Amino acid sequence: MNDFDLARADHAYMFAFLQADGHLSQGTRNRGRISVELSARDAPILEAFQRICPHHSSIRFRTRSTNFASEHSSVIWRVHAREFREQLQALGLPAGRKSRFVAPPAGPFSARDYLRGLIDADGSVGRTGQHLPFVSLTTDSDPLMQFFCHYAECLTGTRRTVNRNARDGIYNILFTREEAVALARELYYPGCLALPRKLAAAATAASWVRPPDMRKAGPRRSWTGEEDRILLGAVDPADAAERLGRSVKSCAIRKWRLVGPRKAHRRFPDTCS
Numbered sequence: 001m002n003d004f005d006l007a008r009a010d011h012a013y014m015f016a017f018l019q020a021d022g023h024l025s026q027g028t029r030n031r032g033r034i035s036v037e038l039s040a041r042d043a044p045i046l047e048a049f050q051r052i053c054p055h056h057s058s059i060r061f062r063t064r065s066t067n068f069a070s071e072h073s074s075v076i077w078r079v080h081a082r083e084f085r086e087q088l089q090a091l092g093l094p095a096g097r098k099s100r101f102v103a104p105p106a107g108p109f110s111a112r113d114y115l116r117g118l119i120d121a122d123g124s125v126g127r128t129g130q131h132l133p134f135v136s137l138t139t140d141s142d143p144l145m146q147f148f149c150h151y152a153e154c155l156t157g158t159r160r161t162v163n164r165n166a167r168d169g170i171y172n173i174l175f176t177r178e179e180a181v182a183l184a185r186e187l188y189y190p191g192c193l194a195l196p197r198k199l200a201a202a203a204t205a206a207s208w209v210r211p212p213d214m215r216k217a218g219p220r221r222s223w224t225g226e227e228d229r230i231l232l233g234a235v236d237p238a239d240a241a242e243r244l245g246r247s248v249k250s251c252a253i254r255k256w257r258l259v260g261p262r263k264a265h266r267r268f269p270d271t272c273s
Contacts (some may be wrong), residue, residue: 003054004087006109010052010193015091015109016117017045019102020139024085024095032095033080034088040073045120045195054079072210103143115151116187118144120194125184133180133205135187137173145171156182181208221246223254231255 006012018024018034026032040061050057057079066072079085090096092105104114119125122238123137149160156179162171163263175183188194188202210216227244231251234240240251 004084006091006107006114009110009113010048011122012113013109013193014049014052014116015088015093015105016114017049017121018088019093020118020121021094024088026092030082031080031184032082032085033078034085035076035078036092037074037076040075042195043075043199045193046075046077048193049077053079053084055079055084065260100140100142102141106149111151112187112189113192115148116192116194118148119187120198124201125180125188125198126205127208128176131208132176133184134176135175135180135202135205136175137171139171139173140169141171145173148173151184152179155186162273172241177208177210181206228254228258232258 004011006015018036021038022036024032024034036049038046043059043061046059048205050059056079059075059077061073061075063071063073091107092103094101118139119135119137122139123135125135126133128134137144139145139148145162149162153159154174156175158175158179160173160175162170162173184206188199188206192199194202214251230243231240231254234243234251237248237251237255240246240255241248244251
């Protein structure tokens with residue numbers, strides 16, 4: 001079977017969506033299925049998948065009680081064809097629980113359409129409560145985190161270092177302001193396959209213009225080993241700031257990170273509380 005090609009925009013998007021929000025189950029005697037269940041409001045994207053899929057598939061609706069609502073309506077898309085399941089597995093869609101193990105395809109694929117599929121399934125785009133544009137992705141996968149950060153850096157020039165959060169060990173990757181505008185315009189281009197509600201939200205994000213009175217931060221300056229040595233030997237934060245050409249606040253925060261809050265408080269009592 002050669003009719004599912006990740007170099008195609010719609011196929012790359014669909015594959016990423018399945019990696020993030022789909023489920024591949026395996027049974028005995030080569031039985032199994034691929035399924036995606038979404039809120040009923042997102043039925044148009046599953047109807048698009050039914051048109052794209054080169055094999056027979058089904059869509060059905062159901063209403064059930066959940067922890068969040070007494071009546072939740074959802075839509076389910078399913079494919080049972082073994083040939084299709086085997087090809088998706090070969091491309092990088094594992095069976096069962098997969099969140100930490102998924103990765104971008106090894107072969108050629110349409111990167112921006114693939115990334116849009118990930119964001120539609122496991123991310124978000126739009127404006128914050130303060131009307132700032134944002135594009136985000138939540139993932140448990142190291143390769144997907146690295147892919148998103150690398151793609152954004154190539155597009156915007158902004159390098160992002162992301163760590164797993166302390167609460168549940170998940171990566172929450174967030175871009176705002178000009179970086180979010182650039183990502184929204186690049187990923188959600190006219191005529192692309194996307195969740196209609198996120199396509200509309202991306203258009204809102206892409207239309208943002210920085211207000212004239214909003215200060216723009218300069219490029220972040222990394223600390224070097226020599227600067228750390230000078231900082232640790234400085235008498236007070238003002239002395240360190242003058243010698244290093246940095247702000248007093250920057251020196252105090254760096255000191256806190258190097259030696260901990262108690263020792264930093266003793267050395268910099270006027271800036272750390």
